Amino acid sequence: MEVVKEKTKEFTGLRKFKADDMVQILEGGVKEQSLKFLPNDHIESVAKDREANGKCITGLVDGVIVGCGGIEDILPDVAEVWVLLSYQVDNYPIHVFEVIRDGLQKLIEDNNLRRVESWCRVNFAKGHTLLRHLNFKVEGKALGRAFDGTDMILYARINKNVRVDRLIQ
Numbered sequence: 001m002e003v004v005k006e007k008t009k010e011f012t013g014l015r016k017f018k019a020d021d022m023v024q025i026l027e028g029g030v031k032e033q034s035l036k037f038l039p040n041d042h043i044e045s046v047a048k049d050r051e052a053n054g055k056c057i058t059g060l061v062d063g064v065i066v067g068c069g070g071i072e073d074i075l076p077d078v079a080e081v082w083v084l085l086s087y088q089v090d091n092y093p094i095h096v097f098e099v100i101r102d103g104l105q106k107l108i109e110d111n112n113l114r115r116v117e118s119w120c121r122v123n124f125a126k127g128h129t130l131l132r133h134l135n136f137k138v139e140g141k142a143l144g145r146a147f148d149g150t151d152m153i154l155y156a157r158i159n160k161n162v163r164v165d166r167l168i169q
Contacts, residue, residue: 016057055107059103067100
């Protein structure tokens, strides 16, 4: 009788963000817009700044980078979340959602956030679906907000476990 070894599943989850992760996704193509970016000093500078701020993570499924994201502080307990998804997301839809969900929760908890905001282009249906599944609520429409003049929808998620009075002295 022949013994068949199971394939060991490669790492699926979150790891510390590296600037090269963002550059790799941008060069390979951003899922949302099917846009590809040629490497340049601006992209590399933004990626390095985001790595330095320490508030970004990279998601992997079976060892493949499926996306990266992080937060930009607006107030001490309010932040805007950003996510870049690679074309690999279509290969692992359920695992990608789990990685994004877990990553968002980690960022909220690690940074003691009361409110998280996110923008989504009006014509990006999958983005709206994702944000709704992550318990974000629509707050309004911003005309011409995107870099190319496209309208965007503002979403927010409120963490009621953070006390506002801890900020008042």
